[in-house]
Amino acid sequence: MDFIIEATLKAVADLYQTTLTAQEVNLQQTRKEFEGQVTIVTFPFTKVSRKSPEQTGNEIGAYLQSHVAEIAGFNVIKGFLNLSLSDSYWLTLYNQVVLSPDFGRLPHNGKKVMVEYSSPNTNKPLHLGHVRNNLLGYSVATILEAAGYEVIKTNLVNDRGIHICKSMLAWQKFGNGETPESSGLKGDKLVGKYYVIFDKEYKKQIDELKATGTPEDEAKKTAPLIIEAQQMLQQWEAGNPEVIDLWKTMNGWVYKGFDETYNKLGVNFDKSYYESNTYLLGKDIIEEGLEKGVFFKKEDGSVWIDLTADGLDQKLVLRADGTSVYITQDLGTAQLKYNDYHMDESIYVVGNEQDYHFKVLFLILQKLGKSWAKGLYHLSYGMVDLPSGKMKSREGTVVDADDLIAEMEQTAQVQTEALGKVQDFSEDEKNKLYHIIGMGALKYFLLKVDPKKRLLFDPNESVDFQGHTGPFIQYTHARIKSVLSRAEGEYNKTSDIEQLNSFERDLIINLTQFNDALSLAAKDFNPAAIANYVYELAKAYNKFYHENSILQAEKISTKNFRLQLSASSVKIIARSMNLLGIEVPERM
Known part of the structure; x- marks a missing residue:
């Protein structure tokens, strides 16, 4: 302009x-x-x-x-x-920009960006919070790649610590050799089951100690189970072969289970980092910070940084006994990732409960003089609630990701069969369609909202073929595909249209805005810009479709032009949904 x-x-x-x-x-x-x-x-x-x-x-x-x-x-x-603006302006823009083979992908900008998402614990299955995290991270990575970045998708797996030892100890004590194969449970669910069992047995021991007059805080520290779990962690850190073997076995079960869930969600990673390999990192950085005067030692030997001048507080970075805290290993892992890839930007997709942690982490790295620290960004997102209320993991009431996916497929099946349009589908085609629609509904509902906002997810509302939903856009895609299949390639012909009606013009205007939506989504790390764009495009196409005869247009040139507009629309709808990680069916 x-x-x-x-x-x-x-x-x-x-x-x-x-x-x-x-x-x-x-x-x-x-x-x-x-x-x-x-x-x-x-x-x-x-x-x-x-x-x-x-x-x-x-x-x-x-x-x-x-x-x-x-x-x-x-x-x-x-x-x-x-x-x-004149019709000739919009037609020129359509012919020169929208029909260009490069439209919908921005030129390479020479920058490299890492997007870290998922970050699960290996003591329990993925849940609804992880679902938003994975879908958000994967979509942002896909958008940035389309916007011209070289993208590295990473996953930092929390595979060590006291919480892992709790599952391991409970399996040793109460498992009777149970395995995923013998139980029929996915490996992550089996390990999560023993995490819950540990918690229940631990609470029983606390109550027994309290009944004998032991104060609650003391009971929590002296219950035999927690002492055994702490001993197991010490044995793990000391390299005890039996403990290490059990840890490898149970984590192996979990990774296999995670991979199944990631596959259903349609997300993947280029590189996985494991805290078992990174938890000792960062101690060199602490020494560096002490030499530079960024950190200081207290009398007990613990190491701190004073961030009060920056509006924060004093932060412990190394315990008096020389062991790491979370921030220590995060400092080390940040350096490791930069050494591995030398990226210009690094995006951490982590819930907003960690806002303070990342402020501190990034500020420390800047004070240490790390030139790359200015490229670090915390993509903070809000909690996802269901109508039934907030989730709690340790009580076994977590909203399991696999269960949620199954519920979405079931909801998609009910809604689709109610429309009565799948009679000629085979069972395999139906099941594939229900998965595509169910996942499209879930992904679109979670991504159409600004990541920072907390949201209430209603599975039934998300699978609505007439609402602001993924299935509405998927149905529009299938509708256009149906029109084009009946045209048998006629839309590839050139047309000499000079005048547009309002529906044709609105559709062209929507199509020309795709690159702007892509640029905005990449700049703000916000898939909602794409989600809301493609919804407006689908609405514009449906108005165009209802108000114009396409295959029965009065002139051949008009017919060819409207078919060409339909082909452009289906291409951009598919491209937009792909950026959200959503499949679009050929028919439904």
């Missing part, structure tokens, strides 16, 4: 003998309730026109219409000049 800015500056110069800069011309997209496509805010020009915003708008509008061929008309609403 640079030509409008240039023409507006010339209008102001000719009408009011004043030279302005391009920054003083404020262009906006015209609001839907008004006629036009581009709006100029006229309030800033009143100081040079010495007239009302409306009069100023009318004068500039008349000037632009008479001097700029692409401007077909205008209207003024208070201080806003709404411009209608």
Whole structure:
């Protein structure tokens, strides 16, 4: 729209003998309730026109219409000049931009970005919170790749610590040699089962100690189970072969289970880091920080950093006994990842309960003089609730990711069969379709909202073929595919259309906005920009479809043009949904 800015500056110069800069011309997209496509805010020009915003708008509008061929008309609403661009402008833009083979992918920018997401614990299955994390991380990575970045998708697995030892100890004591094969349970579910059993038995021991008069805090520390778990952790850290073997076996069960869930979710990783390999990292960085005066030692030998001048607090970075805290290994892992890939940016997809932790982590790395620290970003996201309420993992009431996926497939089946459009599908085709629709509903519902917002997820609401949902967009894709399949390739022919009706024009306008939506989504690390764009595109296509005859158009040239518009629409819908990690069916 640079030509409008240039023409507006010339209008102001000719009408009011004043030279302005391009920054003083404020262009906006015209609001839907008004006629036009581009709006100029006229309030800033009143100081040079010495007239009302409306009069100023009318004068500039008349000037632009008479001097700029692409401007077909205008209207003024208070201080806003709404411009209608000509059909020839939109057709040229469509032919030169939308039909270009490169449309929908931005040029390489030479930058490398790492996106870290998932970050599960190996003591329990993935749950609803992990689902939002995985879908968000995978979509952001896909969007950044389309926006010209080289992307590395990573997963930092929390596979060590007291919580892992709790599952291991409970399996030793109560498992009777149970395995995924003997139990029929996925490995992650089996290990999670013993994490819950540990918690129940631990609580029993605490209650027994309290009954003998032991204070609760003391009971929590002296219960035999927690002492045994702590001893097991010490044995693990000392390299006890039996403990290490059990740890490897149970983690192996979990990874196999995770892979099944990741496959259902349609996400993957280029590299996995494991805390069992990184938990000793960071001690060199602590020494470096002490030498630079960034950290200080207290009398007991513990190492701290004082961040009070930055509005934070004092933070422990190494215990008095020389053992790491979380921030220590995170410092070391950040350095390890940079050494491995030398990326320009690194995005951590982690829930908003860790906001403070990442403020501290990034600030420490900056104070240590790490040049790459300015490229670190915490993509913070809100909790996901279900209508039944918040989830709690240790009580065994967590909303399991596999159960949620199965429920989505079941909901998709019920809704699809109610429409009665799958009678000629085989059982395999039906099951595949239910998975595509169910996952499309889940992913779209979670990604159409700004990541920072907490959201209430309703499975039934998400599978609505008429609402602001994934299935509505998937159904639009299938509808267009049906039209094109009946046209037998005629949409590849050129057409000499010169005039557009309002539905054709609106559809072209929507199509031309895809690259802008992609740029915005990449800049803000926000898939919602793509989700809401493709919803508007699907709505525009459905209006176009209902108001225009396509295959029975009155002229061959009109028919070919509308088929070509349909082909462009289906391509961009599929491209947009792909950026969200959503499959689109050929028919439904």
